Amino acid sequence: MSDIVLHVADVQKSFGGLKALTDIELEVEEGKTHAIIGPNGAGKSTLLNVCVGRLAPDHGSVTFKGHVLTGKHPYEINQLGVARVFQTPEIFPDLTLLQNVMVPAFAKRDGAFRMDALRSLERETELCGEADHILEDVGLYRFRHKQASSLSRGDKRRLELAMCLIQHPKLLLLDEPTAGMSRHDTNSTIELLKTIKERGMTKVIIEHDMHVVFSLADRISVLAQGKIIAEGSPEEVRGNPKVQEAYLGGAH
Amino acid sequence: MRKIAISDGDIQVSTRQLPPEGPEPKPITPAAKDWMLFLGFAATVLTMPIWLQPLGAAYPDLLQKFAIFGIFAIGFNILFGLTGYLSFGHAAFLGVGSYAAVWSFKLFTMNVLPAMLLGVLVAGLFALLIGFISLRRAGIYFSILTLAFAQMSYNLAYSVLTPITNGETGLQLRGNDPRYIDRAFGVESVGLPQTNLFGIDMSGYPGFYFCAAVLIVMFLIAMRIFRSPYGLKLRAIKSNQNRMAYTGFNTRPYLLGAFVISGMYAGIAGALLAVTDPLAGAERMQWTASGEVVLMTILGGAGTLIGPFLGATIIKYFENIFSALNEAELASAFSFLPPPLQEFAVTIVNPFVGEGWHLTLGVIFMVIVIFLPGGLVEGFRRIGRLFRGRSGKRTASQAEVQPAE
Incomplete structure (x- = not known):
C-alpha cells in the first residue's frame, strides 16, 4: 500500500x-x-x-x-x-512571463523571506535557465519577455501551471x-x-x-x-x- | 524566429542559457545599460551648476534642495513605486532625521557624518515602528494610518515634545551647546559654529556637492534594489499579493523592509536639510510635506528610476522660481508685445506666478495624471519611440507573434 x-x-x-x-x-x-x-x-x-x-x-x-x-x-x-492553480488564473499581470516564473522559484529556493536587496538578478542564471525550461514545457517560451497581462486566458492558465511546476x-x-x-x-x-x-x-x-x-x-x-x-x-x-x-x- | 526584446520598464532579466534560433544582433546587456544610466545620472547631477544657469536655478541653496528632495523622492519610490503602498506620512521621517541631525550637532560634533548616521538610524527605527503598525492594513487604510501617524508626530513635536523639538521656534544651534566630541578635540568656535566635513564648510557649493554625492550613492543603491530579486518580489507583491502568499512568500516582512528603507532615505534627506541649514522645525513633518513627495514621485513617474528625482527637481524649481516672479518681471518678459497685448498677457499669466505658483503646479499635475499616468518618464519614452519610428516598428510587428486563442 x-x-x-x-x-x-x-x-x-x-x-x-x-x-x-x-x-x-x-x-x-x-x-x-x-x-x-x-x-x-x-x-x-x-x-x-x-x-x-x-x-x-x-x-x-x-x-x-x-x-x-x-x-x-x-x-x-x-x-x-503544496502548490495551487486557481479557477481564475492568479498570475502577476504586470511582470513578464519569465519574471512570473522566477518569483515562485525564489520562494522554493530561499524560503518565505530573504532580504536580497543588493544582489543582482542577472546573477540568477541558474534559476533563469530553469524558468526558461519550464516555459518551454508549457509552450510559452516565445512570449517570455511579454507582459503576462497580454496573454489569452488559456495561456494565463498555462503560465500559472508553470509557476506551480517550477516549485516541484x-x-x-x-x-x-x-x-x-x-x-x-x-x-x-x-x-x-x-x-x-x-x-x-x-x-x-x-x-x-x-x-x-x-x-x-x-x-x-x-x-x-x-x-x-x-x-x-x-x-x-x-x-x-x-x-x-x-x-x-x-x-x- | 527573431528574439523579442520587449522592455518592461526597469527590470529585465536576460539569459543566455538557451541558444537563440537565428542570428541576432548583439544586444546591449542590461548591466551595461544600467551603468550608462548611472554615469549619465551622476554627470547630470554634478554639472547642474552649469546647465541650470540659463534657467536661473544655479544657486547653491536651490541646488541643495534639488539633491535633498531628490533623495527623499527616490526613497519614497522604493515603497510606492515598487510595492504600490501609498504612504501619506513620509515627511515624519524627514522631520525625525532633521531633529536627530541637529541633536548630533548640538551634543557631539559639527562634523556632518555622525549627524547623517544618527539621522538615518533614528528615522529607520521610527519607520520600523510606524510601518509595523500601519502595514497591518493595505490600500486606503494603510494610507490613512500613515497620515494619522505623521500628523500625530507633527502635533507632538509642537506640544509635548517641546524639550526635544523646541516647539514652535524649532531646534537651533546655540553657542553654549555641549558638543562633547568637538570640545574633546579642542575645537572651539566663536559665535555659531558651521557644519563641516572634516574642516570643509557645508554651506554654499561644497554643501551642494556633498548632497549631490550622497544623492548619487543613494541613486546607485536604489538601482541595485530595483534590479535585485528583492525588488522583483516587491513588484510581484504590487502586481498580485494574493498569488505571492500562495507562492510561499510571507509578504509582511518584504513590505516592512521596503517601508523602513524608504524611511531611512527620508531620514538621510532630513539630515541633509539640517547639514545645509542646521535648524529643524515641526512644519517639515506636516501632511503637506508628505503630500509633496507623493506629487514629486507621480509627476516624474512612479516605479521608474529617474522619475522621482525629475519630479522633485521640477516641483522645487517651481516653488522657488515661479513663486519669485512678480508683475513687473512679467511686464518686462512680455515687453516685445505692443502695450495693450502686453497688458493682456500679464493679466492672464499673473495669477499663475508669485503666490499663485501652486495653481501652475496643480494644472501641470492634472495634465500629467490624465494624459501621462506613467509620469514625465513615460512622456520621454513615448517621444523616444516616435523618434526611433518606423525602422523599429517593422521588426517589432514581425516578431510579435500573437498567442493562439
Missing part, C-alpha cells in the same frame, strides 16, 4: 446557514491523481480552499505528510510543498485547469499533466470536463451538496447510479 499524502478528516464548513461541506473524508495516495467532480455548487472549490488555508474549517482537520494544515498561513502551506511541489491542487481552453489547448494540457504524473507528483484536480477527468484520474471522488456520495476508480464511478442521479437528476 502506498502512503497517504493528503488526509482530509471529518471536515465541515458552513457559510451562515448553508452547509457547504459535511463530514468530508478524503485520502490521497502518493503519486496518484485524485479527481473531485460534482455539479456546480457542490463544494469542490471550498474543499480546495480549506486545503490551502484560504478558509478555516468549522470542524475537522487537513493533514499533509504528517503536518496539520488547518490554521496555517497559505505561505506556510506552500513552503511545505509534492502536492499540486488544480481547480479546473482547462476551463476556458480550446480543445487543442485542453489536450496539450492533459499531455503536460500526464508527464508530471510520470515524475511522481501527487495531484488533486477539480474538473467539469469528463474527458479530462477520465484521461487523468486514478481515483475519483464525487461531491454533491457538500457530501462525498461516491468514491472509487474511474470505472466504478462511471457505473455508479448515485453519480448519474447527482449529475442528471440533481437539478431539482
Whole structure:
C-alpha cells in the first residue's frame, strides 16, 4: 500500500446557514491523481480552499505528510510543498512571463523571506535557465519577455501551471485547469499533466470536463451538496447510479 | 524566429542559457545599460551648476534642495513605486532625521557624518515602528494610518515634545551647546559654529556637492534594489499579493523592509536639510510635506528610476522660481508685445506666478495624471519611440507573434 499524502478528516464548513461541506473524508495516495467532480455548487472549490488555508474549517482537520494544515498561513502551506492553480488564473499581470516564473522559484529556493536587496538578478542564471525550461514545457517560451497581462486566458492558465511546476511541489491542487481552453489547448494540457504524473507528483484536480477527468484520474471522488456520495476508480464511478442521479437528476 | 526584446520598464532579466534560433544582433546587456544610466545620472547631477544657469536655478541653496528632495523622492519610490503602498506620512521621517541631525550637532560634533548616521538610524527605527503598525492594513487604510501617524508626530513635536523639538521656534544651534566630541578635540568656535566635513564648510557649493554625492550613492543603491530579486518580489507583491502568499512568500516582512528603507532615505534627506541649514522645525513633518513627495514621485513617474528625482527637481524649481516672479518681471518678459497685448498677457499669466505658483503646479499635475499616468518618464519614452519610428516598428510587428486563442 502506498502512503497517504493528503488526509482530509471529518471536515465541515458552513457559510451562515448553508452547509457547504459535511463530514468530508478524503485520502490521497502518493503519486496518484485524485479527481473531485460534482455539479456546480457542490463544494469542490471550498474543499480546495480549506486545503490551502484560504478558509478555516468549522470542524475537522487537513493533514499533509504528517503536518496539520488547518490554521496555517497559505505561505506556510506552500513552503511545505503544496502548490495551487486557481479557477481564475492568479498570475502577476504586470511582470513578464519569465519574471512570473522566477518569483515562485525564489520562494522554493530561499524560503518565505530573504532580504536580497543588493544582489543582482542577472546573477540568477541558474534559476533563469530553469524558468526558461519550464516555459518551454508549457509552450510559452516565445512570449517570455511579454507582459503576462497580454496573454489569452488559456495561456494565463498555462503560465500559472508553470509557476506551480517550477516549485516541484509534492502536492499540486488544480481547480479546473482547462476551463476556458480550446480543445487543442485542453489536450496539450492533459499531455503536460500526464508527464508530471510520470515524475511522481501527487495531484488533486477539480474538473467539469469528463474527458479530462477520465484521461487523468486514478481515483475519483464525487461531491454533491457538500457530501462525498461516491468514491472509487474511474470505472466504478462511471457505473455508479448515485453519480448519474447527482449529475442528471440533481437539478431539482 | 527573431528574439523579442520587449522592455518592461526597469527590470529585465536576460539569459543566455538557451541558444537563440537565428542570428541576432548583439544586444546591449542590461548591466551595461544600467551603468550608462548611472554615469549619465551622476554627470547630470554634478554639472547642474552649469546647465541650470540659463534657467536661473544655479544657486547653491536651490541646488541643495534639488539633491535633498531628490533623495527623499527616490526613497519614497522604493515603497510606492515598487510595492504600490501609498504612504501619506513620509515627511515624519524627514522631520525625525532633521531633529536627530541637529541633536548630533548640538551634543557631539559639527562634523556632518555622525549627524547623517544618527539621522538615518533614528528615522529607520521610527519607520520600523510606524510601518509595523500601519502595514497591518493595505490600500486606503494603510494610507490613512500613515497620515494619522505623521500628523500625530507633527502635533507632538509642537506640544509635548517641546524639550526635544523646541516647539514652535524649532531646534537651533546655540553657542553654549555641549558638543562633547568637538570640545574633546579642542575645537572651539566663536559665535555659531558651521557644519563641516572634516574642516570643509557645508554651506554654499561644497554643501551642494556633498548632497549631490550622497544623492548619487543613494541613486546607485536604489538601482541595485530595483534590479535585485528583492525588488522583483516587491513588484510581484504590487502586481498580485494574493498569488505571492500562495507562492510561499510571507509578504509582511518584504513590505516592512521596503517601508523602513524608504524611511531611512527620508531620514538621510532630513539630515541633509539640517547639514545645509542646521535648524529643524515641526512644519517639515506636516501632511503637506508628505503630500509633496507623493506629487514629486507621480509627476516624474512612479516605479521608474529617474522619475522621482525629475519630479522633485521640477516641483522645487517651481516653488522657488515661479513663486519669485512678480508683475513687473512679467511686464518686462512680455515687453516685445505692443502695450495693450502686453497688458493682456500679464493679466492672464499673473495669477499663475508669485503666490499663485501652486495653481501652475496643480494644472501641470492634472495634465500629467490624465494624459501621462506613467509620469514625465513615460512622456520621454513615448517621444523616444516616435523618434526611433518606423525602422523599429517593422521588426517589432514581425516578431510579435500573437498567442493562439
